[in-house]
Amino acid sequence: MEKRLGDFEEVLMLIVGIVNEENAYAYRITVEFKTQTGRSLSIGAAHSTLDRLENKGFLKSQIREGTTDRGERSKRIYKLTALGKRVLRESMEFKTNLWRQYPEISSLLNIA
Amino acid sequence: MSHKDPILPRGVQRLLSIFLRDELLDEVTGDMHEMYKDTRRAHSRFVSNIIIWYQAFNYLRPFAIRKRSRQHINPFPMYRSYFVTALRNMIKNKMHAALNILGLSVGITVTIIITLWITDEISHEKNFENYERIGQVIQNVTNNGEVQTWTNIPWPLGEEIRKNYGTDFSRIALTTDIFWHPLQFDSIKFQKPGIFAEPDLARMLKLNMIYGNIDAVDDPNAILLSKSLATAFFGNTDPVGKQMLIEGNMNIHVGGVYEDIPPNSAFTEMQYVCSWESFYSGAGWVKTMEDPWRPNAFKLYVQLNDNATFEAASVRIKDAKMKRISPALQKKKPELFVHPMKEWYLKSEFVGGKQTGGRETYVWLFGIVGAFVLLMACINFMNLSTARSEKRAKEVGIRKAIGSLRSQLINQFLSESVITVFISLLVALLLAQVSIPFFNLISQKNMSMPWGNLTWWIIGVGFTFLIGLLAGSYPALYLSAMNMSKLGKAGRSSSLLRKVLVTVQFTVSVVLIIGTTVVYLQIQYAKNRPLGYNSDGLIFIWMSPEFHDHFEAIGNELKANGSIIEITEAAAPPTQTNSSSSQFEWSGKDPNLSVDFSVIRASADYGKTLGWKIAQGRDFDIQRKSDTATIILNQAAADFMGLKDAVGQTIRWAQQPFEVIGVVDNLVVTSPYEKAAPMVYFTDNNMQNVAILRLNPKKPTQESLTLIEPIYKKYNPERSFDYTFNDVAFAQKFGNEERVGTLASTLACLAIFISCLGIFGLSSFTAEQRTKEIGVRKVLGASVYDLWSMMSKDFVVLAIVSCIAAVPIAYFLLTDWLETFSYRMGVPMWTFAAAAGVTLLITLFTVSWHTLSAAGSNPVKSLRVE
Numbered sequence: 001m002e003k004r005l006g007d008f009e010e011v012l013m014l015i016v017g018i019v020n021e022e023n024a025y026a027y028r029i030t031v032e033f034k035t036q037t038g039r040s041l042s043i044g045a046a047h048s049t050l051d052r053l054e055n056k057g058f059l060k061s062q063i064r065e066g067t068t069d070r071g072e073r074s075k076r077i078y079k080l081t082a083l084g085k086r087v088l089r090e091s092m093e094f095k096t097n098l099w100r101q102y103p104e105i106s107s108l109l110n111i112a
Numbered sequence: 113m114s115h116k117d118p119i120l121p122r123g124v125q126r127l128l129s130i131f132l133r134d135e136l137l138d139e140v141t142g143d144m145h146e147m148y149k150d151t152r153r154a155h156s157r158f159v160s161n162i163i164i165w166y167q168a169f170n171y172l173r174p175f176a177i178r179k180r181s182r183q184h185i186n187p188f189p190m191y192r193s194y195f196v197t198a199l200r201n202m203i204k205n206k207m208h209a210a211l212n213i214l215g216l217s218v219g220i221t222v223t224i225i226i227t228l229w230i231t232d233e234i235s236h237e238k239n240f241e242n243y244e245r246i247g248q249v250i251q252n253v254t255n256n257g258e259v260q261t262w263t264n265i266p267w268p269l270g271e272e273i274r275k276n277y278g279t280d281f282s283r284i285a286l287t288t289d290i291f292w293h294p295l296q297f298d299s300i301k302f303q304k305p306g307i308f309a310e311p312d313l314a315r316m317l318k319l320n321m322i323y324g325n326i327d328a329v330d331d332p333n334a335i336l337l338s339k340s341l342a343t344a345f346f347g348n349t350d351p352v353g354k355q356m357l358i359e360g361n362m363n364i365h366v367g368g369v370y371e372d373i374p375p376n377s378a379f380t381e382m383q384y385v386c387s388w389e390s391f392y393s394g395a396g397w398v399k400t401m402e403d404p405w406r407p408n409a410f411k412l413y414v415q416l417n418d419n420a421t422f423e424a425a426s427v428r429i430k431d432a433k434m435k436r437i438s439p440a441l442q443k444k445k446p447e448l449f450v451h452p453m454k455e456w457y458l459k460s461e462f463v464g465g466k467q468t469g470g471r472e473t474y475v476w477l478f479g480i481v482g483a484f485v486l487l488m489a490c491i492n493f494m495n496l497s498t499a500r501s502e503k504r505a506k507e508v509g510i511r512k513a514i515g516s517l518r519s520q521l522i523n524q525f526l527s528e529s530v531i532t533v534f535i536s537l538l539v540a541l542l543l544a545q546v547s548i549p550f551f552n553l554i555s556q557k558n559m560s561m562p563w564g565n566l567t568w569w570i571i572g573v574g575f576t577f578l579i580g581l582l583a584g585s586y587p588a589l590y591l592s593a594m595n596m597s598k599l600g601k602a603g604r605s606s607s608l609l610r611k612v613l614v615t616v617q618f619t620v621s622v623v624l625i626i627g628t629t630v631v632y633l634q635i636q637y638a639k640n641r642p643l644g645y646n647s648d649g650l651i652f653i654w655m656s657p658e659f660h661d662h663f664e665a666i667g668n669e670l671k672a673n674g675s676i677i678e679i680t681e682a683a684a685p686p687t688q689t690n691s692s693s694s695q696f697e698w699s700g701k702d703p704n705l706s707v708d709f710s711v712i713r714a715s716a717d718y719g720k721t722l723g724w725k726i727a728q729g730r731d732f733d734i735q736r737k738s739d740t741a742t743i744i745l746n747q748a749a750a751d752f753m754g755l756k757d758a759v760g761q762t763i764r765w766a767q768q769p770f771e772v773i774g775v776v777d778n779l780v781v782t783s784p785y786e787k788a789a790p791m792v793y794f795t796d797n798n799m800q801n802v803a804i805l806r807l808n809p810k811k812p813t814q815e816s817l818t819l820i821e822p823i824y825k826k827y828n829p830e831r832s833f834d835y836t837f838n839d840v841a842f843a844q845k846f847g848n849e850e851r852v853g854t855l856a857s858t859l860a861c862l863a864i865f866i867s868c869l870g871i872f873g874l875s876s877f878t879a880e881q882r883t884k885e886i887g888v889r890k891v892l893g894a895s896v897y898d899l900w901s902m903m904s905k906d907f908v909v910l911a912i913v914s915c916i917a918a919v920p921i922a923y924f925l926l927t928d929w930l931e932t933f934s935y936r937m938g939v940p941m942w943t944f945a946a947a948a949g950v951t952l953l954i955t956l957f958t959v960s961w962h963t964l965s966a967a968g969s970n971p972v973k974s975l976r977v978e
Contacts, residue, residue, distance in 0.1 A: 027143035031150075043143050044170035051175045066142050069149065071120070073142025 058084035198528040219489025220540035226482030236457035247450035252465035255708035261462035280420035285313035306384035308391035324368025332389035334367030443706035492870035501587035521592035529584025618914030624860035626922040644779035646723035650838035675819035678721035682714035729759035729774030749790035785933040879966035887974035899967035915948035
């Protein structure tokens with residue numbers, strides 16, 4: 001199975017990491033995505049990506065009891081797996097490494 | 113949750129539940145719900161709805177959609193298992209299976225045969241390509257104060273319609289009736305039925321020519337022969353151009369040979385077609401008629417133009433005859449109309465000038481009764497299945513407990529019932545094949561099983577499958593849906609349903625019993641109607657010219673050898689009339705009244721031979737020469753004319769005066785169901801049609817006949833001695849009703865048989881179910897009678913309810929049926945009581961089979977069960 005991490009997938013994983021644990025389910029993730037990026041995202045699109053990430057082993061999920069505000073329906077809370085975290089870090093390091101090799105900007109940003 | 117909380121639109125929920133994978137449904141609905149609530153805070157309901165619908169459709173993604181088939185396994189072993197289980201179940205419960213199969217196969221057999229019969233009935237004339245466009249011009253005429261419908265018309269009408277009303281018709285053909293004429297080729301002679309017709313008839317019917325061309329009909333001296341007649345004359349050679357003789361004096365040549373007209377047609381009898389012209393010039397009387405518009409002796413067929421309709425054409429030709437006839441004939445107020453070919457057979461009855469149906473009624477009647485018989489068989493099947501399956505509730509419970517899916521249980525029950533129905537179908541096919549000859553005998557048809565007809569097979573198998581599904585549906589859906597905890601206690605609601613179904617069955621049976629009894633009684637009633645003459649020992653012989661020439665000699669010789677006591681010559685046998693006339697005038701007759709009296713011409717011994725009863729005046733006297741100018745009226749004629757003292761009055765017939773010398777009690781001549789029609793008797797010693805003989809009552813019939821034959825042969829050496837017993841001829845008038853009666857009673861018996869199978873099965877089931885209860889009751893001191901009445905009571909109550917329901921239905925239907933006869937009895941009330949009694953008896957008898965054996969069994973045994 002494809003084990004690469006796409007750009008959009010990376011953003012979603014980061015958001016899963018950002019929101020607090022209680023809110024790491026599809027709907028809340030779309031809300032957070034909107035506030036962070038200003039772009040809207042349908043629940044279905046988010047859900048399908050989350051599902052894919054879970055299949056790749058980057059996320060794991062578990063079902064939680066629902067609350068009254070969602071009509072007592074259960075929700076699926078996503079969490080980063082160890083693999084997921086490593087892939088995220090690798091992705092960041094890979095990019096930082098690239099930035100470093102770009103002197104004009106690296107000096108400007110002062111990352112070196 | 114506050115009550116103002118907006119709720120996710122139901123449509124969205126439903127949409128999601130349709131396509132979403134089961135395990136996702138809950139969480140997604142939750143998310144949607146939450147989102148909808150949030151959106152509603154910021155937006156109107158409308159906008160929110162649009163947003164949420166968009167979101168829902170956005171879930172149409174591969175990962176979320178339910179997989180259609182999760183069953184990747186080969187389903188075949190599963191079905192084999194159903195099949196095996198079903199067979200095992202049948203073998204285990206042999207009686208139950210046998211009852212089911214027996215009942216169903218009888219039901220299906222009845223359906224097959226009735227369907228065959230109906231198909232045959234509605235197939236009449238359908239072989240003709242122009243079936244939809246052909247019609248016959250017939251007329252409503254007013255006679256004796258009532259409107260009658262006559263299918264024959266006067267011959268000049270053909271030309272009249274063609275000239276002045278031809279716009280609606282593409283073809284018009286005037287014809288004679290189909291009648292027996294002698295045909296001759298060399299020394300081969302046959303007397304066969306055929307027709308003289310204008311050329312368009314053959315074209316209208318699109319006769320399929322084997323030899324020659326259909327255009328031969330334009331040749332006035334040509335004859336078209338049917339295949340079978342041509343073969344009889346010429347073998348299998350092409351006979352076109354061969355010279356033949358018809359009517360002993362007309363030379364014609366063969367113009368062609370056509371394929372025999374199939375049975376089920378008004379033209380089936382017709383074996384040849386000759387030209388109208390040869391008839392017109394050959395039969396002198398047509399040309400020399402005083403008023404050709406008077407005798408209604410011909411038929412007129414038309415074919416509509418493509419854009420014409422029967423209704424419009426009927427309106428247009430309505431007065432075509434009225435405009436051309438003499439004032440005397442106008443009194444009849446003839447109204448013409450076109451009777452479409454597709455109605456000739458099934459809708460041929462007219463009362464008071466209005467179409468009232470005809471054989472169509474019987475098609476409906478038997479169709480409905482057949483459907484009921486099948487329904488009853490299905491009801492049995494359902495009842496027995498539900499009764500059994502309650503017993504199988506445990507099995508269902510266990511199957512459910514070990515993880516059987518509902519769909520598997522449904523399949524299990526459905527396949528069992530479908531298998532049972534198919535076994536029944538096989539048995540039914542066999543039964544139908546065996547019983548068809550008997551049915552043909554009753555219905556006077558020539559039907560056979562359509563083994564090679566694919567449509568029949570498809571419909572039959574499809575229908576059988578449907579019955580299996582319907583009959584199996586109740587136990588399948590009901591039992592499989594039940595909660596496991598309830599499975600042990602099944603029974604309440606389904607037993608009510610069973611009761612209703614049994615009641616329906618019995619109601620139908622009781623109606624059928626009453627119906628067949630009344631049909632039988634009505635036929636008997638008409639059979640026992642006083643004939644007005646003595647039919648015993650009366651025979652008639654169709655005369656040859658030789659017979660007529662030596663009539664007196666033959667009569668004297670027969671009387672001398674003691675074989676007969678009376679003999680007379682007449683225009684028609686006592687069971688028929690063959691002429692009628694409107695040209696009667698009497699004093700006090702309303703000048704505008706149109707009459708049509710049957711006319712019977714016979715030698716003066718007619719009354720003496722028949723043994724009629726003179727009510728007033730005297731009989732004809734052979735000694736008085738003046739009796740050629742006298743007539744005798746029947747009572748109906750005297751009453752109709754309003755003559756108090758008819759005897760001695762003068763009545764004019766065709767301007768000639770005749771003295772009434774007697775009035776005779778009404779004789780039943782035509783239909784035994786109709787009221788007597790006015791008749792006038794003339795003496796005429798020149799009638800050549802039929803000789804009526806009264807056998808010597810002191811001699812055995814057979815002996816008399818052997819004495820007659822040599823004398824007959826002496827004067828008719830070329831002819832065989834053919835005679836008809838008058839009571840046989842009379843009995844033929846009941847043929848139709850008797851056929852219907854036999855069919856109806858057969859169906860009634862089958863219906864009762866099926867109902868009995870049903871309660872037989874149900875009572876065995878009850879007895880079995882209550883084995884323990886009966887044992888306990890016996891131990892506590894209940895007698896066999898107590899137990900028997902306890903168990904029979906339920907069924908008897910149902911039977912009584914059915915009888916109560918059946919009485920008004922039967923009364924209504926039968927009163928309606930009896931209305932169609934003028935000579936009828938009232939609906940006898942005792943038939944209702946008798947039918948109810950018989951039903952109760954049959955019920956008790958059937959039920960007792962099981963209840964008695966259950967009640968009589970040793971409680972030690974029944975209590976030891978399990």
